[in-house]
């Protein structure tokens with residue numbers, strides 16, 4: 001494992017603790033969802049990002065409210081970090097009126113324009129041309145805002161990916177393409193779906209830089225993102241950051257994932273981004289055992305309240321099946 | 328000899344038998360290999376036929392269909408799987424512009440014998456992008472054939488017919504029926520010809536035209552009407568393009584009343600075309616306007632409450648039958 005302390009962009013102890021909180025919260029949220037599926041309380045397809053939290057936190061931390069994010073289907077945590085209440089996200093999974101889509105869809109198929117969150121369809125890669133469109137308007141308006149767009153390595157085989165990157169390269173758009181390379185697209189390992197080792201290499205053919213980094217190292221992700229953000233904000237165009245990681249659960253909660261070995265999973269679990277960061281923070285004396293305990297309790301409370309909120313929220317009314325179709 | 332199979336098993340059996348019969352038949356799609364497909368339809372086939380006849384593809388629907396077209400021009404008979412029918416839109420251009428028109432622009436000197444399998448339909452809490460019924464899009468494009476079986480028997484027989492057909496065939500298999508529809512399926516070749524409807528229930532008072540997952544609730548509603556002294560003839564179209572005009576007109580001769588039931592939305596759904604044809608060619612045989620009971624013009628929502636509000640069911644079909652019968 002590469003060392004965790006590259007520090008070009010400094011973080012205060014408070015910021016480091018906040019990062020720690022987000023890592024814990026996002027992990028706990030997905031873990032709870034997984035249980036709710038097993039209990040039959042959530043009927044939605046649930047695609048957890050357990051094991052990938054360092055990417056969400058490292059890229060999302062320090063984004064401005066008026067920057068835009070275009071998350072992928074595992075990035076529930078991105079919604080939380082950008083300001084959606086946990087209870088609202090939970091309601092989304094419970095198909096309640098208090099969810100983002102008011103029961104019309106589950107998962108992350110909804111967005112919040114005021115918070116700079118684009119909600120994708122299921123169609124993989126379809127968020128990327130939209131991300132380029134959002135970034136184009138920043139360029140038109142000469143602002144220094146940035147779009148951060150996420151995709152899996154599998155989605156980088158979709159035409160939309162290439163069309164979006166090409167356009168972003170031609171226009172030198174203020175956009176960061178974040179690849180969450182978790183090694184598998186559903187059952188298909190990366191070596192069976194592309195003939196190169198690094199998705200990052202794809203950036204070169206569109207005229208901008210791509211870097212491949214350890215996606216389980218929250219500070220490495222943060223440092224890379226900050227560099228790319230600075231370039232994008234100053235008009236230097238896009239960057240592709242490929243974060244190597246691993247998804248611990250199946251593709252969805254219904255997938256037993258027998259296509260991979262227990263050894264492989266165990267190896268990646270030993271690279272769990274959270275304990276690595278915990279040890280680092282404790283070594284710096286930024287995090288005490290007591291503070292850790294407090295954060296764990298705070299997280300549990302937030303999740304409990306979110307579930308409580310969602311479960312007691314009103315169901316949609318049948319007549320709402322045919323509303324909100326046209327403006 | 329016949330044995331009881333589920334709809335899903337019947338599809339698998341058709342694939343296996345056709346692949347054994349004809350070395351030019353092969354399968355391609357996402358996760359179709361060792362994993363056996365998202366729903367398990369291709370389970371065991373990779374083991375039997377190997378990498379080159381059960382080809383795992385990257386997430387590239389447009390390429391999956393394009394590759395199929397290319398292979399078909401060299402005498403192969405590819406069966407392409409869309410993981411969900413909802414994703415068929417990502418391959419739309421290859422289907423409607425490339426496959427559908429090829430024979431026409433080649434002056435009739437070539438054909439595209441491909442099958443595109445598309446798991447469609449709702450009532451599975453799939454939400455907006457895992458529940459769609461996009462059959463009408465393809466019916467609307469000359470050069471394509473479109474089938475939608477409702478029984479295990481037809482699932483097998485129609486798939487065999489589709490594979491042997493020299494035209495591009497879009498084969499809609501309904502997800503709700505995968506494990507719920509079971510029945511006797513003959514071993515070996517029992518082809519269900521494309522273009523021939525099946526009368527599921529005879530009756531002299533009202534003709535009910537339907538297909539796919541709407542057949543069973545339609546039969547239930549017909550049984551209820553029988554108790555009120557109204558005999559409903561239920562016709563399962565099975566093929567949507569070219570649909571079986573002769574069977575429709577023959578039934579109309581007896582009943583002079585028609586109700587069309589489908590799960591696709593109303594506006595410009597199959598029902599619109601069936602109704603127009605009946606009006607144009609059999610206006611004088613009608614004692615009532617042709618009526619439709621369909622999904623409302625909206626998206627398939629995730630919430631169980633919202634989805635059930637949209638789907639035609641035995642109660643709503645019974646009501647519609649009464650309206651047609653008493654007009």
Ligand SMILES: Cc1ncc(C[n+]2csc(CCOP(=O)(O)OP(=O)(O)O)c2C)c(N)n1
Nearest residue numbers: 122123124152153154155184185186410414
């Ligand atoms: C266009 C399209 N085709 C197929 C699917 C079905 N599907 C959902 S997720 C997935 C695998 C995605 O892999 P990747 O992009 O690497 O992201 P990951 O799930 O690994 O995070 C597939 C095939 C889809 N959602 N969209």
